[in-house]
Amino acid sequence: MGYFRNIKETVATIFEGMSVTFSHFMRRPYTVQYPDRVPIRIQDTLPFRYRGILEVDLEICTGCLACERACPIDCIVIDAVKDKDTRQMMLNRFDIDIAKCMYCGLCSEPCPTGSIHHTSEFEGADYSLESMLRRFVKTPVVAYKPKKGPETDPEIAPILDRGMAYLTDFAAGGEE
Amino acid sequence: MSLGGYDVEVQRPGGLATEEMTLNMGPQHPSTHGVLRFIVKADGEVMREAIPDVGYLHRSIEKIAEKVGYHGFMPYTDRVDYVTAMPCNQGWGMVCEKLAGIEVPRRAEYCRVIAVELNRICSHLLSVGSMGMDIGAYTPFTHALREREYINDLLEELCGARLTFNYMRIGGVAWDLPPDWVPKAVAFLDRFEPLIDEYNALISYNKIYVERLANVAIITAEEAIDYNLVGPNLRGSGVKFDVRKDLPYSVYPEFEFDVPVGTGEVGTVGDCFDRYMVRIREMKESCRILRQALAGVPEGSVLTKVPRKFKPPVGDAYIRVESARGDMGWYCVSDGSEYPYRVKIRTGSFTATSIIDKVSRGLMIADLIAVVASFDLVAPEIDR
Amino acid sequence: MKQLVLQLTGEGGLLAGVPYPLAAALAMLVFGAIVVFVFVLPVAGVTSWLERRVWARIQSRVGPNRVGPQGFLQWLADGIKNMLKEDIIPTAADRILFSIAPYLVVIGFVATFAVIPFSSALVIADLNIGILYITAVTGLVVVGVLMAGWASNNKWSLLGGIRSAAQIVSYEIPAALSIFPIVLLTGTLSMQGIIQAQGWAPWNWFLFHSPFTFTAFFIFFVAALAEGNRTPFDLPEAESELVAGFCTEYSGMRYLLFFLAEWGNLYVIGAIVTTLFLGGWQVPHVTDNPFVLAVLQFGVFFVKSYFWVFIAMWVRATLPRVRVDQLMSLCWLYMVPIAIVNLVGTAIWMTVVPAGLDRVVQIAMTLAGAAVIVGFFGRVRFHLRRAKLRDIDYYYNPII
Numbered sequence: 001m002g003y004f005r006n007i008k009e010t011v012a013t014i015f016e017g018m019s020v021t022f023s024h025f026m027r028r029p030y031t032v033q034y035p036d037r038v039p040i041r042i043q044d045t046l047p048f049r050y051r052g053i054l055e056v057d058l059e060i061c062t063g064c065l066a067c068e069r070a071c072p073i074d075c076i077v078i079d080a081v082k083d084k085d086t087r088q089m090m091l092n093r094f095d096i097d098i099a100k101c102m103y104c105g106l107c108s109e110p111c112p113t114g115s116i117h118h119t120s121e122f123e124g125a126d127y128s129l130e131s132m133l134r135r136f137v138k139t140p141v142v143a144y145k146p147k148k149g150p151e152t153d154p155e156i157a158p159i160l161d162r163g164m165a166y167l168t169d170f171a172a173g174g175e176e
Numbered sequence: 177m178s179l180g181g182y183d184v185e186v187q188r189p190g191g192l193a194t195e196e197m198t199l200n201m202g203p204q205h206p207s208t209h210g211v212l213r214f215i216v217k218a219d220g221e222v223m224r225e226a227i228p229d230v231g232y233l234h235r236s237i238e239k240i241a242e243k244v245g246y247h248g249f250m251p252y253t254d255r256v257d258y259v260t261a262m263p264c265n266q267g268w269g270m271v272c273e274k275l276a277g278i279e280v281p282r283r284a285e286y287c288r289v290i291a292v293e294l295n296r297i298c299s300h301l302l303s304v305g306s307m308g309m310d311i312g313a314y315t316p317f318t319h320a321l322r323e324r325e326y327i328n329d330l331l332e333e334l335c336g337a338r339l340t341f342n343y344m345r346i347g348g349v350a351w352d353l354p355p356d357w358v359p360k361a362v363a364f365l366d367r368f369e370p371l372i373d374e375y376n377a378l379i380s381y382n383k384i385y386v387e388r389l390a391n392v393a394i395i396t397a398e399e400a401i402d403y404n405l406v407g408p409n410l411r412g413s414g415v416k417f418d419v420r421k422d423l424p425y426s427v428y429p430e431f432e433f434d435v436p437v438g439t440g441e442v443g444t445v446g447d448c449f450d451r452y453m454v455r456i457r458e459m460k461e462s463c464r465i466l467r468q469a470l471a472g473v474p475e476g477s478v479l480t481k482v483p484r485k486f487k488p489p490v491g492d493a494y495i496r497v498e499s500a501r502g503d504m505g506w507y508c509v510s511d512g513s514e515y516p517y518r519v520k521i522r523t524g525s526f527t528a529t530s531i532i533d534k535v536s537r538g539l540m541i542a543d544l545i546a547v548v549a550s551f552d553l554v555a556p557e558i559d560r
Numbered sequence: 561m562k563q564l565v566l567q568l569t570g571e572g573g574l575l576a577g578v579p580y581p582l583a584a585a586l587a588m589l590v591f592g593a594i595v596v597f598v599f600v601l602p603v604a605g606v607t608s609w610l611e612r613r614v615w616a617r618i619q620s621r622v623g624p625n626r627v628g629p630q631g632f633l634q635w636l637a638d639g640i641k642n643m644l645k646e647d648i649i650p651t652a653a654d655r656i657l658f659s660i661a662p663y664l665v666v667i668g669f670v671a672t673f674a675v676i677p678f679s680s681a682l683v684i685a686d687l688n689i690g691i692l693y694i695t696a697v698t699g700l701v702v703v704g705v706l707m708a709g710w711a712s713n714n715k716w717s718l719l720g721g722i723r724s725a726a727q728i729v730s731y732e733i734p735a736a737l738s739i740f741p742i743v744l745l746t747g748t749l750s751m752q753g754i755i756q757a758q759g760w761a762p763w764n765w766f767l768f769h770s771p772f773t774f775t776a777f778f779i780f781f782v783a784a785l786a787e788g789n790r791t792p793f794d795l796p797e798a799e800s801e802l803v804a805g806f807c808t809e810y811s812g813m814r815y816l817l818f819f820l821a822e823w824g825n826l827y828v829i830g831a832i833v834t835t836l837f838l839g840g841w842q843v844p845h846v847t848d849n850p851f852v853l854a855v856l857q858f859g860v861f862f863v864k865s866y867f868w869v870f871i872a873m874w875v876r877a878t879l880p881r882v883r884v885d886q887l888m889s890l891c892w893l894y895m896v897p898i899a900i901v902n903l904v905g906t907a908i909w910m911t912v913v914p915a916g917l918d919r920v921v922q923i924a925m926t927l928a929g930a931a932v933i934v935g936f937f938g939r940v941r942f943h944l945r946r947a948k949l950r951d952i953d954y955y956y957n958p959i960i
Contacts, residue, residue, distance in 0.1 A: 019943055020943050022936075023941075023947070026954055027947075028955035029621055029622050031621050
């Protein structure tokens with residue numbers, strides 16, 4: 001009697017499947033209508049650890065090159081030289097090639113001040129490859145020199161606080 | 177070059193000569209799961225042979241490992257199998273730890289297990305969903321992907337990425353579980369588990385679906401072992417082997433879970449339906465593991481201190497992890513320098529590709545799609 | 561229509577002096593053209609939009625909602641886009657066959673509208689062999705599809721075309737065999753005649769006439785889905801297997817025509833099902849005003865037939881695709897024998913069952929049908945409960 005069992009099973013399972021699909025008429029679609037029909041910007045809904053496009057706070061960059069060394073694909077190029085006259089570390093070049101970057105987060109982990117960090121920005125589409133190369137140093141700047149005590153400069157202190165907060169939250173696993 | 181190359185002319189009664197048709201399925205084809213190519217010799221709808229032609233997605237990942245160092249290779253392991261990146265992360269982490277003899281903190285092991293099992297559900301959802309889509313039902317796919325999105329959200333919160341996680345490090349994991357994350361994960365499991373039943377009601381036991389999968393491409397247990405199938409493909413043939421259970425690693429021995437095997441409930445043991453059903457059941461088992469792991473995360477650090485210039489002693493190590501596509505082998509030879517001397521990754525999809533030609537003879541072209549989907553092939557994992 | 565033509569050809573009419581047969585043919589042509597452009601094309605287009613929306617909701621998505629209110633004009637945008645696209649004919653293709661194949665498919669489906677009775681008055685031609693005409697004319701589709709598959713000179717197309725030919729030819733048989741019980745009951749092949757033999761109430765429909773017509777209905781609907789290349793019988797297109805089947809090589813306007821035919825066919829299926837089994841345009845007697853009556857009848861007919869279009873969409877969103885050998889075994893081992901049993905059963909039913917019992921059976925079957933629907937919603941409720949939805953997950957509004 002496999003013949004009639006087949007018919008019965010076909011009808012029963014299709015009935016069941018149709019009831020499942022019908023129940024979805026009463027469920028809310030879960031589509032996020034990116035980019036224009038969202039209640040808040042998607043960037044603001046992303047979790048803190050989200051690894052978006054990299055950004056550098058030059059004010060607190062020490063020029064230690066830890067990020068450049070950590071980068072597995074060499075998308076970070078830093079040119080930091082010690083000025084002979086002033087004995088200060090000068091940052092001549094800090095380039096990140098966003099087109100190469102694979103957003104692994106390995107660079108922001110060893111950063112001592114949290115200067116290089118991921119933002120929640122992810123809309124990186126552009127018309128040319130050149131514009132994907134983010135040049136952070138326009139004119140050579142003096143690298144940040146960590147102080148023994150707490151930071152006193154009112155301009156740098158908030159940035160450093162943010163950087164350190166980022167470090168403790170982002171790389172909470174602890175680093176060497 | 178002629179692959180398989182022989183031309184057959186079949187003489188039919190009545191003098192009408194027919195020819196075998198050579199079909200080129202892929203690399204651009206809607207259901208070859210990436211860029212996988214099959215050279216199909218078909219007599220009408222019936223396949224005489226289907227020879228997989230791999231290599232379209234080869235990215236020299238093993239060679240890259242020799243150039244970027246131990247720490248730097250971690251993000252690349254995400255790309256070995258982008259559907260299930262966590263076990264690949266874990267595999268690389270474990271092989272380096274074995275090389276250097278590093279002890280991983282218990283909390284880190286728990287984090288790893290949680291991440292891996294969530295990712296396994298992710299991968300199986302994609303697999304069973306695309307199985308439905310390949311058979312022609314599109315709704316199960318979107319329903320599966322909807323649940324996968326929730327897991328992706330969880331993992332994004334955990335490690336900041338949805339697909340290429342780069343979560344683990346040599347000696348632990350990069351980030352601790354975020355605050356309030358555990359209740360969210362448990363809430364997800366509460367919601368997700370009944371949806372597996374709904375999924376079964378929608379598609380798994382649908383008569384048309386069962387007819388399409390039952391008794392198709394039967395692989396016996398001996399064949400499966402001979403052809404070195406691993407993971408759900410092996411278990412679908414009724415062989416109860418799971419690396420997590422039989423060669424335990426990490427903290428898996430502490431958890432209670434079953435290893436589902438193919439039972440041939442609608443056809444023969446080892447058919448496409450069994451391989452499919454094993455994945456559905458494994459999702460439930462993963463939920464079980466996750467509940468136990470989430471309930472018992474110990475306190476402590478999640479990363480041991482590993483020098484930034486990681487130089488393991490001279491030697492080699494091989495470890496096996498249970499990825500979503502089965503036993504994944506990681507072999508690494510160290511010459512004591514900053515860079516690995518040689519890395520070899522052994523993946524389940526590659527061995528599964530080798531049996532396709534054998535099982536697909538005499539099946540229909542439509543069955544080839546079902547067979548490929550039932551093996552859960554992921555093209556980057558085949559080629560690496 | 562006859563009166564209209566007489567009026568036009570009569571004294572002072574628009575066509576005064578034209579012989580009656582010519583004028584009648586002209587009137588039919590004009591009316592047919594109006595039906596095609598005002599009704600068929602928009603219906604096919606709107607069906608495409610609606611299908612995508614229905615599909616989307618079932619799949620927890622939103623669907624097209626940008627062009628026009630709720631994406632209602634999406635079909636227009638898609639149509640214009642496709643018309644403006646380059647019409648590529650592959651060099652290896654058979655140019656002539658490749659070019660005319662889509663038109664044959666479209667003719668095959670548009671021609672069926674000639675006999676579809678939208679109301680007691682609104683019908684292009686009430687042929688006395690109406691239902692036979694439909695089965696014959698839809699045969700053109702298979703020629704077109706096969707031609708498209710062959711002329712593309714592509715192996716996927718060829719497979720799709722051959723599948724389609726085998727499928728449509730096979731499924732014509734159960735479809736025709738399940739029409740016969742109705743023909744037996746009414747004694748006419750005319751679409752209007754079949755509708756007139758039914759009533760407006762569900763128990764007067766042939767669907768609930770006897771268990772045999774009930775089965776015949778399902779067989780006809782499934783066979784019609786197969787003839788229209790709809791899931792679960794969309795093997796000729798079979799996206800995951802044959803790339804796009806017989807229309808793999810088509811682009812632009814010609815590609816559009818295949819889809820126009822597919823979606824238009826959906827309405828034809830609904831209309832035939834409504835005519836044969838669901839009482840067509842039959843409405844309760846409420847008015848004698850012929851205009852109001854026509855609108856009412858048209859509305860009822862449209863709603864009924866569109867309901868089955870909706871069912872077809874919903875089926876497509878639920879079921880997987882059968883394999884080609886299962887397609888054949890389903891047809892020849894299940895549907896054809898059952899359809900023959902239905903035919904014989906109906907004949908016996910007509911002679912054996914007395915008139916009083918007839919009515920009881922009809923009422924009982926209507927109640928049974930209602931019970932099935934109630935049971936169905938019970939299952940729906942069960943699934944909603946099991947999914948452990950939060951309040952925010954419930955959303956009844958069709959608009960999003």
